[in-house]
Amino acid sequence: MSGAFWSRAGAHAESFDRLFAVLTGFSVLILLLVAGLIIGFSIRFRSGSKVTRHKVSRLVHREIEIGWIAATAIVALFFFWWTTSANLQQAGAPADAMEIHIEAKQWMWKASHPDGTRELSTLHVPAGRPVALYLNSQDVIHSFFVPAFRLKQDVVPGRTATMWFEADKPGTYPLLCAEYCGTGHSKxxxxxxxxxxxxxxxxxxSRPEGAGLIAAGRALFTSAGCSGCHAAGSAVHAPELAGLYGRQVPLADGRVVTADAAYIQDSILLPRRDIVAGYAPIMPDFADLLDEEEVAALVAYIRSLKGDTP
Incomplete structure (x- = not known):
C-alpha cells in the first residue's frame, strides 16, 4: 500500500498525535519525578544514615500537600478540556460532507455511495473533502479502524454509528476491524x-450506475407502506417527515430528543419506545420485515427530505 500503516493523513490525525505526544511527555515527567524522589529518599534515609527522622516541619508538610493537590487538579482540568474539545470537533460532520453508508458483516465492509456505487472492503474518497460515514452492523459488534486517520468507531447491531474525516493526502490506507467479531476477524x-x-x-x-441509496429508500418508502401514513394528504395522523432530520422532537413522556440517524432508525425498528407527543402509538414494528440495508436506505431517504413533501 502506498500509505504506510501508521502514516498521517488528515487534520484529525495531526491533532491526535499532538495530544498523544503531550500526554506521553507529561507521563514521562511524572514518572521521572516519582522515580527521582524514591531514589533520593532511599539514599538519604537509608539504614545507618545520620539524617534526622523525627523533626518534620508541619507548615512545610501542609504547603506541599496543598500545592500538590492544586497542581494536580489544574493539570487534570486542562487535559480534560483539551481532550473534550478534540472529541467535540469530531462529533459533528460539516454540512457539505459527502455521505457514505457502511455495512459491517462477517467478515467484510460494504460501502454505498450516494449515487448507488457500491464497494466491498474498499472505499474510494476524494482528498480535501469531508466524508461522513453512517455505519451499521448486520450481525455482531465490529469496529471501523483507520490507523492513518487516527479514527476508530464501534459498530453495534441495531444502531447507526456516525463518524467523519477529511483526508488531505492521496494514497491507499489500511482499514481493519478492531473488535473481535468471530473466526474470520483477522481477515x-x-x-x-x-x-x-x-x-x-x-x-x-466509470463505475456501473446503481439505483442509489436515497432512490432505493424512496421506492421502499412506498412499497413498505410508509407513505400510507406519512405522505401529505394521508388520512392517518402521523408525524411529518419533511425536514425531520436534525430537528428537536418532543416526546409523549416529556423528553425532547434530536432526530439524528439513530433516532430515525430506532423509530422504524422500535416505534413504541419514543412516541412523539400528540400522536397515538399506532406505527407497526418493522424489525422483522426489513433488513439492515433496507433500513439504511429508508434512513438515508428520510434524512434527504429538506422540507419537501415525502
Whole structure:
C-alpha cells in the first residue's frame, strides 16, 4: 500500500498525535519525578544514615500537600478540556460532507455511495473533502479502524454509528476491524483509497450506475407502506417527515430528543419506545420485515427530505 500503516493523513490525525505526544511527555515527567524522589529518599534515609527522622516541619508538610493537590487538579482540568474539545470537533460532520453508508458483516465492509456505487472492503474518497460515514452492523459488534486517520468507531447491531474525516493526502490506507467479531476477524481487512478530486470524479463516472441509496429508500418508502401514513394528504395522523432530520422532537413522556440517524432508525425498528407527543402509538414494528440495508436506505431517504413533501 502506498500509505504506510501508521502514516498521517488528515487534520484529525495531526491533532491526535499532538495530544498523544503531550500526554506521553507529561507521563514521562511524572514518572521521572516519582522515580527521582524514591531514589533520593532511599539514599538519604537509608539504614545507618545520620539524617534526622523525627523533626518534620508541619507548615512545610501542609504547603506541599496543598500545592500538590492544586497542581494536580489544574493539570487534570486542562487535559480534560483539551481532550473534550478534540472529541467535540469530531462529533459533528460539516454540512457539505459527502455521505457514505457502511455495512459491517462477517467478515467484510460494504460501502454505498450516494449515487448507488457500491464497494466491498474498499472505499474510494476524494482528498480535501469531508466524508461522513453512517455505519451499521448486520450481525455482531465490529469496529471501523483507520490507523492513518487516527479514527476508530464501534459498530453495534441495531444502531447507526456516525463518524467523519477529511483526508488531505492521496494514497491507499489500511482499514481493519478492531473488535473481535468471530473466526474470520483477522481477515476483515480493507483499504481507504484517497484520490485527487478529478481522479475521483473520473473513477465514479466509470463505475456501473446503481439505483442509489436515497432512490432505493424512496421506492421502499412506498412499497413498505410508509407513505400510507406519512405522505401529505394521508388520512392517518402521523408525524411529518419533511425536514425531520436534525430537528428537536418532543416526546409523549416529556423528553425532547434530536432526530439524528439513530433516532430515525430506532423509530422504524422500535416505534413504541419514543412516541412523539400528540400522536397515538399506532406505527407497526418493522424489525422483522426489513433488513439492515433496507433500513439504511429508508434512513438515508428520510434524512434527504429538506422540507419537501415525502
Amino acid at each position: 476483515m481487512l480493507g483499504e481507504i483509497v484517497v484520490m485527487e478530486p478529478g481522479d475521483f470524479a473520473a473513477w465514479l463516472d
